[in-house]
Amino acid sequence: MIQDPQQRARLLEHFAFLRTAERDFREAFFDRAVTARLPAGHIICHDGGSCAQLALALAGTARIYKLGENGREVTLYRIGPGESCVVTAACILSARPFPAFAVCETAIEAVVVGAADVRRWMAASAPWREFVFGLVAERLGEVFGVLDAILFKPLDQRLAALLLHRWQAAGRPAMLHTTHQALAVELGSSREVITRLLGELEGRGALRTGRGRIELLDPGLLGARDTID
Amino acid sequence: MIQDPQQRARLLEHFAFLRTAERDFREAFFDRAVTARLPAGHIICHDGGSCAQLALALAGTARIYKLGENGREVTLYRIGPGESCVVTAACILSARPFPAFAVCETAIEAVVVGAADVRRWMAASAPWREFVFGLVAERLGEVFGVLDAILFKPLDQRLAALLLHRWQAAGRPAMLHTTHQALAVELGSSREVITRLLGELEGRGALRTGRGRIELLDPGLLGARDTID
DNA sequence: CGCCACTCTGTGACTATGTCACCCAGCAGC
DNA sequence: GCTGCTGGGTGACATAGTCACAGAGTGGCG
Missing domain, CATH: 1.10.10.10 (Winged helix-like DNA-binding domain superfamily/Winged helix DNA-binding domain)
Structure with missing residues (x-):
């Protein structure tokens, strides 16, 4: 539950979907969300793991990358303030394992919501839907771009x-x-x-x-x- | 509009979300959907293009691939009967250009629905949502797998x-x-x-x-x- | 200060993969 | 049988990744 008006204001500032959302949804969101602080280096998800929560970053950045058996890795994309890891979202929504690693690059302050809420709001709120789809498509585009670069550039x-x-x-x-x-x-x-x-x-x-x-x-x-x- | 009972039965057979869906949604789906036949070699989407429709395949397969400037390409994944190109879906839902090519590998018979319906049903029907999310996560996983293979294997x-x-x-x-x-x-x-x-x-x-x-x-x-x- | 441990950088030899330029083989139509 | 096309073979070279190891900067500590 997020009650502090300052914290609420920060959320509104970073996440447009909260500003355009219906009052009901906004209240529900504040009611169910929890703030979390993760230290730099914290492993958010690991390859093959499952995700039970979706984190929306307020401050700090996380790096999502693929790690090969030989120890080599590639950075797929990063998430920063106002963003969220979609792959997590996609995994939550379809209950699949997460296919990469995600670690905090800097200390992160984030707002966390449970998988059940994520799913429920997809039905309830259009702005939330737009937000999640936007993230999915954006990351998808970035991953496609990385693939393109690796193969052809x-x-x-x-x-x-x-x-x-x-x-x-x-x-x-x-x-x-x-x-x-x-x-x-x-x-x-x-x-x-x-x-x-x-x-x-x-x-x-x-x-x-x-x-x-x-x-x-x-x-x-x-x-x-x-x-x- | 899809009226032919046989065609309806085929759809039900291939797409589980229609079987589990509410009666209302199913009727709406049949009302708005259109069958289409595409010849082998037909270009469904091209890199950077936008998508106005989502196609659900009933028969045949399509190949989605990345094409480099030098003419080299990689196959990212295929869609077959009972599936649909999610990247298309993601693009529809977030109004972004499609980041790859999609062509019919064989002649395809498909059911096509407009972008507006796709979006609307995301709010209205839980089975439809599950269907779309499942596709997104599955393809995402496949693309990640391709990336992994190219880099590390x-x-x-x-x-x-x-x-x-x-x-x-x-x-x-x-x-x-x-x-x-x-x-x-x-x-x-x-x-x-x-x-x-x-x-x-x-x-x-x-x-x-x-x-x-x-x-x-x-x-x-x-x-x-x-x-x- | 001098030693030590550690991380970061430099380098050569070798392998894997991609590119380019051609040539040749199999097959179909005439 | 000629001809043209597609598919396949090959050598030379360019780019990228791997391995092994040496050396250079940096910070802690006696």
Whole structure:
């Protein structure tokens, strides 16, 4: 039950479906929802596990990824404030195991509702339905995009696009703080390959690398055609 | 409008949600649905296009695949009798473009309903909701599986699993009728690579190849660990 | 300060897969 | 039998992943 008016206001701010929803549904939502705090690194779902709850993020981000037997992984997508993991939703609604891993990347504050409520509201509230469908379609699109990138785009372009994206998202700072390993995991590649590609970019004068950081000197030289990931 | 009692019976047989549905919904469904016949090769949706209708297959199969700029492709999944393309459904429900191609593999007989009805029934009928969610989760799982296979499984195992699967699905015939190109497209690889791998398997005595056909001599020698695709 | 443990990075050799360029084989229509 | 088409074979090369190991930065601690 969420009673604190400030918390309610935050929810309304992040989740449009609550603003457009009928009064009844909104009250029911506040009545049944529970706030939760998860530390960074917390495993929300694991491959093959089942999900009994749907979490709507208020603050922090989670990363959803596939992990192979050999230890390699790919990031499929992230969820941030105002979003929720649809795959979880889909699993809840059809009672299937969750086909990937989800972990907290940062500490997360979220609102949690049970599977039964999720299902019930699908019948009761149009805005809630729209919200859930929107999430499903969005994530589906992202996963399709990842697949597309992995199969059809050369890795150097994907790396360039990723760096560019990170750089812009961070407000075009002088330095990016990340490791080769982290980039590899993001792209579903391996560290050595990323190291080599970065070396190549460094040779071209596009960037300079250091332990745990990458300095973008000339983003134009990266050769990214557009943002892929 | 579907009036023919035989056609109605066929629908009931293929789609469980119609059997468990309320009488009202069933009548509404028959009232609004339309049967359609599509020839083999017909393009149902194309990448980036939008979908105005949801098709429920009664007979025939469709293949949903991703196509890269270079012309390579991967099969994501198929839909057969009693199924429907969820991605279409997700797109309908969230008004997003369709992120892949869908074509008829064989001639298809289907029942088509408009996007507005699809949305409306989501509110009105629990069995319909279950049906749609089930499809979404199932396809989502298949796409995740493809991603997993592409990233983490060696191609020779994927090929072996595919051959084994085809062979079993066809009732363990003496011959499989397919081309190297078709197998490549299925796995998201290229013809030359498949040719080489098949050559290797032939060398091992697992099969014999001929123009447009593959004879499985000893399925055990394929080396498939389990069915991947 | 110097040592140590740890993480991150660099590199070479090798394998797997994809791409390109051709050529050849089987089959159908004329 | 010619011809054209589709399917198959192959070598050379490019890209990407794996393995093994060396070395470089960093922080804790005596």
